[in-house]
Amino acid sequence: MNAFEKLTLYLQYPFVRYALIVGVLIALCSSLLGVTLVLKRFSFIGDGLSHVAFGAMAVASVLRLSDNMALVLPVTVLCAVLLLRTGQNAQIRGDASVAMISVGALAVGYLLMNLYPTSANISGDVCSTLFGSTSILTLTPLEVWLCVILSILSVAAFVCFYHKIFAVTFDESFARATGTNAGFYNLLIAVMIAVIIVLAMNLVGSLLISALVIFPALSAMRIFRSFRAVTICSACLSVCCTLAGMLIAVVAATPVGSTIVAADIAAFAGFSAVGMLRNR
Amino acid sequence: MAQLACQDVSLGYEGREIVGGLTFTVNAGDYLCIVGENGSGKSTLMKTILGLRSPMRGEIVMGDGLRANEIGYLPQQTAVQRDFPASVREIVLSGCQGRCGLRPFYNRDERRLAADNMEKLGLTPLARRCYRDLSGGQTQRVLLARALCATQKLLLLDEPVSGLDPKVTAELYRLIADLNARDGITVIMISHDISAALRYATHILHIGERAFFGTRDEYRESGPGREYLRFHGPKGGAKP
Numbered sequence: 329m330n331a332f333e334k335l336t337l338y339l340q341y342p343f344v345r346y347a348l349i350v351g352v353l354i355a356l357c358s359s360l361l362g363v364t365l366v367l368k369r370f371s372f373i374g375d376g377l378s379h380v381a382f383g384a385m386a387v388a389s390v391l392r393l394s395d396n397m398a399l400v401l402p403v404t405v406l407c408a409v410l411l412l413r414t415g416q417n418a419q420i421r422g423d424a425s426v427a428m429i430s431v432g433a434l435a436v437g438y439l440l441m442n443l444y445p446t447s448a449n450i451s452g453d454v455c456s457t458l459f460g461s462t463s464i465l466t467l468t469p470l471e472v473w474l475c476v477i478l479s480i481l482s483v484a485a486f487v488c489f490y491h492k493i494f495a496v497t498f499d500e501s502f503a504r505a506t507g508t509n510a511g512f513y514n515l516l517i518a519v520m521i522a523v524i525i526v527l528a529m530n531l532v533g534s535l536l537i538s539a540l541v542i543f544p545a546l547s548a549m550r551i552f553r554s555f556r557a558v559t560i561c562s563a564c565l566s567v568c569c570t571l572a573g574m575l576i577a578v579v580a581a582t583p584v585g586s587t588i589v590a591a592d593i594a595a596f597a598g599f600s601a602v603g604m605l606r607n608r
Numbered sequence: 609m610a611q612l613a614c615q616d617v618s619l620g621y622e623g624r625e626i627v628g629g630l631t632f633t634v635n636a637g638d639y640l641c642i643v644g645e646n647g648s649g650k651s652t653l654m655k656t657i658l659g660l661r662s663p664m665r666g667e668i669v670m671g672d673g674l675r676a677n678e679i680g681y682l683p684q685q686t687a688v689q690r691d692f693p694a695s696v697r698e699i700v701l702s703g704c705q706g707r708c709g710l711r712p713f714y715n716r717d718e719r720r721l722a723a724d725n726m727e728k729l730g731l732t733p734l735a736r737r738c739y740r741d742l743s744g745g746q747t748q749r750v751l752l753a754r755a756l757c758a759t760q761k762l763l764l765l766d767e768p769v770s771g772l773d774p775k776v777t778a779e780l781y782r783l784i785a786d787l788n789a790r791d792g793i794t795v796i797m798i799s800h801d802i803s804a805a806l807r808y809a810t811h812i813l814h815i816g817e818r819a820f821f822g823t824r825d826e827y828r829e830s831g832p833g834r835e836y837l838r839f840h841g842p843k844g845g846a847k848p
């Protein structure tokens with residue numbers, strides 16, 4: 329009863345409601361694209377891009393830009409396009425370039441933050457950018473609207489191009505040979521994932537974004553065997569886990585990001601167990 | 609004008625030429641079989657025709673208003689990952705992509721076409737099965753059904769009968785001959801089954817040391833044809 333009362337109390341605060349809305353939307357978008365990214369062998373792109381976003385964020389705060397998004401979003405989108413493009417030609421090169429950009433951006437970002445400190449508590453700043461501590465609870469209405477609009481655009485784009493994305497993911501050379509503009513859809517996927525990652529940084533922080541992208545897709549793939557079922561299941565699962573994680577975090581006063589990821593891991597364990605039982 | 613014209617094309621990888629001086633034309637309604645030894649460059653030629661690679665020299669021109677989304681294609685190997693969750697129906701339907709244009713969803717005609725092609729290749733009972741759980745011959749049939757869905761004017765097949773049992777093979781040859789004769793669809797097929805090639809094809813392209821392009825009767829009389837048929841043909845390839 330106690331926990332329930334605490335929850336109703338917290339839900340009266342607008343910032344908690346904002347956080348829940350944003351969290352659910354981000355979870356939905358990231359899991360939709362997660363299926364494609366996992367199947368295209370780009371599980372790590374989330375990680376790489378979030379580190380790029382971290383580096384850009386550091387640059388933005390060193391430059392004392394009033395609006396961080398104005399720098400972070402374009403830089404991340406650009407890197408996403410470059411990374412997915414090299415990936416098309418050679419598997420190993422794509423893999424290595426993700427690692428290179430990811431580690432490089434992280435190091436440069438941290439270096440800049442230390443060289444030109446903007447606040448007294450650098451390690452606190454860094455920690456909250458990496459693990460997303462409280463920023464989700466300090467969202468302004470403007471940020472909430474931005475997030476809502478971008479998420480709706482992403483989901484709409486995904487639904488409209490669902491069959492094309494399937495064709496390009498399943499067999500890119502067939503799609504290309506039979507007149508589908510595979511390059512354009514790869515670009516679209518890259519832009520969408522970059523946008524979602526920048527949004528998700530507020531929620532779970534840059535170190536944990538990959539979890540949001542890959543866990544729901546991997547869990548759904550344990551049980552379901554068609555692309556549509558996997559996509560739908562992974563979207564539902566991601567929304568449920570994020571909601572559960574955030575509510576638990578509010579009640580138990582644990583860090584939001586890592587609680588969500590813990591919920592995702594628990595779901596993965598459950599789905600794996602069910603999948604193993606069914607295959608026996 | 610011809611539907612497809614290759615003018616002195618050379619193909620190769622990383623600057624190393626594999627075949628050179630290929631010149632041939634394909635007219636609407638032709639049935640061309642490409643034959644040649646392993647590694648002679650047949651699949652490479654097909655990928656070049658499809659625009660997946662560019663030729664080292666020469667050019668390939670598509671005429672007759674042929675557009676890429678009117679082409680069906682069966683690859684020799686697909687780089688599909690083993691753990692891809694996709695049902696047979698989803699894959700066959702994805703062949704209709706070229707017909708959709710920018711429309712986001714498949715319409716009823718496209719769904720019917722996919723169902724018909726699955727029926728023709730005996731895939732209806734497997735429609736809901738997962739692609740990764742199928743046998744080699746079954747996956748080949750799925751990809752064939754997808755290619756048939758994509759075909760509106762031109763069908764390119766890279767060793768379509770490899771891995772198929774004799775019954776399905778015979779049905780497939782009949783199906784393709786039917787498409788070619790009744791719907792006027794141009795067929796370009798790579799095949800090692802020389803007797804079937806001589807039975808169905810109107811033209812033969814032989815790739816190798818001594819290249820040849822001509823009608824199948826010319827091929828039987830030609831130098832490379834005789835030599836090839838001596839090893840591969842049915843009893844010297846004498847009668848059709």
Ligand SMILES: Nc1ncnc2c1ncn2[C@@H]1O[C@H](COP(=O)(O)OP(=O)(O)OP(=O)(O)O)[C@@H](O)[C@H]1O
Nearest residue numbers: 621622626644645646647648649650651652653684
């Ligand atoms: N990606 C590649 N990089 C370099 N060389 C290649 C590549 N793919 C094929 N080759 C070479 O090109 C030549 C032609 O290959 P291709 O696949 O076109 O042969 P093919 O005629 O289709 O043979 P098969 O009858 O075995 O299918 C071969 O010698 C092969 O080693």
Ligand SMILES: [Mg+2]
Nearest residue numbers: 650651684766
């Ligand atoms: Mg080949």
